[in-house]
Amino acid sequence: MCTRQLFGKLFLMALMISSCSLLLTAEEKIDYQMIVKIREEGLNNSQVMELAQYLTDVYGPRLAHSPSYNEALSWAEQKFKRWGLKKVTIEPWGKFGLGWENQYTSVHMITPRYMTVIAYPLAWTAGTKKKIQAPTVYVNTEELFNQKDLNFYRGKLKGKIVFIKPKRKLKLNFKPDAVRLSREELEDMATLRITKPTQINSGLHKNLENLPAGNSGTKKRTLSWEQIEEFLRQEGALVLVEPGMGADTMDKGTVRVNDYPPILPEDPIPLPHLVVAAEHYNRMMRLMEMGYQVKMEVDIKNKFYDDDLRDYNLIAELPGSDLKDEIVMIGAHLDAVSAATGATDNAAGSAVVMEAMRILKTINAQPRRTIRAALWGAEECGHLGSRGYVRQHFYDPQKKIKLPEYDKFYVYFNVDWYGRIRGIYLQGNDLARPIFEAWMKPFHDLGMTYLVPGNTGGTDHMSFLEVGLPGFQFIQDDLEFFTKTFHTNMDVFDRLVPEDLMQAAVILAAFAYNAATREGKFPPPTPIENGRRWHK
Ligand SMILES: [Zn+2]
Structure with missing residues (x-):
């Protein structure tokens, strides 16, 4: 008899003894x-x-x-x-809507020096059709508020791999990764408080309406993410790239990937879109800031299914x-x-x-x-x-x-x-x-x-x-x-x-x-x- 079985038998005896008294009250x-x-x-x-x-x-x-x-x-x-x-x-x-499957992803920095890049395509985005090698460019989409803001980038994006977000600030983490709920936390949760309802995270890809206003403070955002993406498409951008975000601890090879929502056959297929390990993203961004021309090689095979x-x-x-x-x-x-x-x-x-x-x-x-x-x-x-x-x-x-x-x-x-x-x-x-x-x-x-x-x-x-x-x-x-x-x-x-x-x-x-x-x-x-x- 293993200890678990013994434990089970003892538990049964204890329950039989205590259940007599429980029946009177419960x-x-x-x-x-x-x-x-x-x-x-x-x-x-x-x-x-x-x-x-x-x-x-x-x-x-x-x-x-x-x-x-x-x-x-x-x-x-x-x-x-x-x-x-x-x-x-x-x-x-x-x-x-359409089924989607990533069948192959290969991402590298090839200039000014070689680096393997940890990267993942977002679901329901397009593949690259073939292996491409292209220079990178930075467009801070968090600072694009209206049609006028787009003008600066006209004619500058054709054949480019576009980095669409600022560098991510990475911090030291002194807290443990794994936690169990403490007695204090559970006691706190079990205490009723009347508070204002807060929004539930829906898990859907966020539109830019939800992004912080950035440096421009009160500037009103009239562009949706769909409009910005359409502009990037018309300008001939090849691939969009962003850093993995999420909790401070989601770095060092951990990459959060917030997929696009599913699409119907009549919807436009979003551009190829990669989420890259924050450290790799930051390195390529810093090189661009220093004036180096960064080139990447990207090959993404994504398959869409429209049979059902x-x-x-x-x-x-x-x-x-x-x-x-x-x-x-x-x-x-x-x-x-x-x-x-x-x-x-x-x-x-x-x-x-x-x-x-x-x-x-x-x-x-x-x-x-x-x-x-x-x-x-x-x-x-x-x-x-x-x-x-x-x-x-x-x-x-x-x-x-x-x-x-x-x-x-x-x-x-x-x-x-x-x-x-x-x-x-x-x-x-x-x-x-x-x-x-x-x-x-x-x-x-x-x-x-x-x-x-x-x-x-x-x-x-x-x-x-x-x-x-x-x-x-x-x-x-x-x-x-x-x-x-x-x-x-x-x-x-x-x-x-x-x-x-x-x-x-x-x-x-x-x-x-x-x-x-x-x-x-x-x-x-x-x-x-x-x-x-x-x-x-
Ligand atoms: Zn879940």
Whole structure:
């Protein structure tokens, strides 16, 4: 008997002793036998890392509607079927646009000296058609406010590689890359404060309207990024180049790549556009400032796919029994940004959802309500997959009518993160507090202890809340997300922490099972706006 099994047995005994007294006070009934089975299967026989490895090493990057995403969907579909789940379906959620795939990137400085350049093309931008060698030029697009500002550059950009942003200032970093949420931080999050709502980061490519005003202070910006790009195209610019941005720690080879939004066949294809490691960008900028002529060699092969403009989610069910028409949902977005293999965002969440379903099926859980898992498409493009699904199954916002499954819906739990689960956001739904307090209790020893009254946004549970259905997202440790992996070229399998994903899968399976066996209705969300943190 391994120590984990011994631990499981001791845990069961402790629970049986304490559950007698708990039953007298707790209103929420917990099936502790089942919780122990979930823990044993999830902690002793976990497959979560194997699942995550396929999703990253084999099927990365899984950019929305790309060939690798579609292959990941088919692979996950086969897994679900092999495990014996029902109604396993790759389901179109609506019109998306063109598929895109980077097939080759080679970037170098060739003059005044040779240097290999760390560089990534932005998704849904054009390739270079062939290998090109061309001089560079600097156009600070942050200082282009109106048509008159463009005149200075007329006739100067033909056949050039255009550096479009200032040098990035790099700083020493004295803080640790990896962090877990401290007790103080969690206590602070769990304390209700009434604050003004702040904007949610949508993850979309930012227009220049959002950029700082630069040196010109109050000068009004009348040019959109699309207009600036059209000017650069007409002037004959070959490739656009910008430095990797993001947190101060996203340097030294870490490059954040904020893809373009997807495009339709009738849209203009954006110019070839590279994000370059900040140190390499800065060196070439300094050489230009010193008066040297910098030349680069660039070869980018990007392929667009127009054979199917729809994108897809994957759905699988563990059927319920006496309440089988009612639906408990768990989900995670399967798509990722283009630069790496989307490990922490969000192969992790996808593997956790798959593993939770595997655990429940393996231990022969018999839920009363049907547990439905979803791997969502195109979250990184604005929660499109989950939003499309909600509109097809639950609520038609155009006709403003509830669809048949709306009244059968119970609750949704989302996983879009990779650290250990520390609690759950109540999303202002205070009636869910006693329910989650009871459900968290068996997981205090695994580090899940906090209920946060506030909201979190920025991911797929919002699609449910938008139409008045209860949707939740867990509080998870940051680990290296904000310092290293958030939409960067280094969001890879090596960043994942096995114990954290095992813990998350066990908790998700238990929450799904508890919801699927609970007596009574789940309290609907309340429209309380009490401050929103993005993910954290
Ligand atoms: Zn995500």
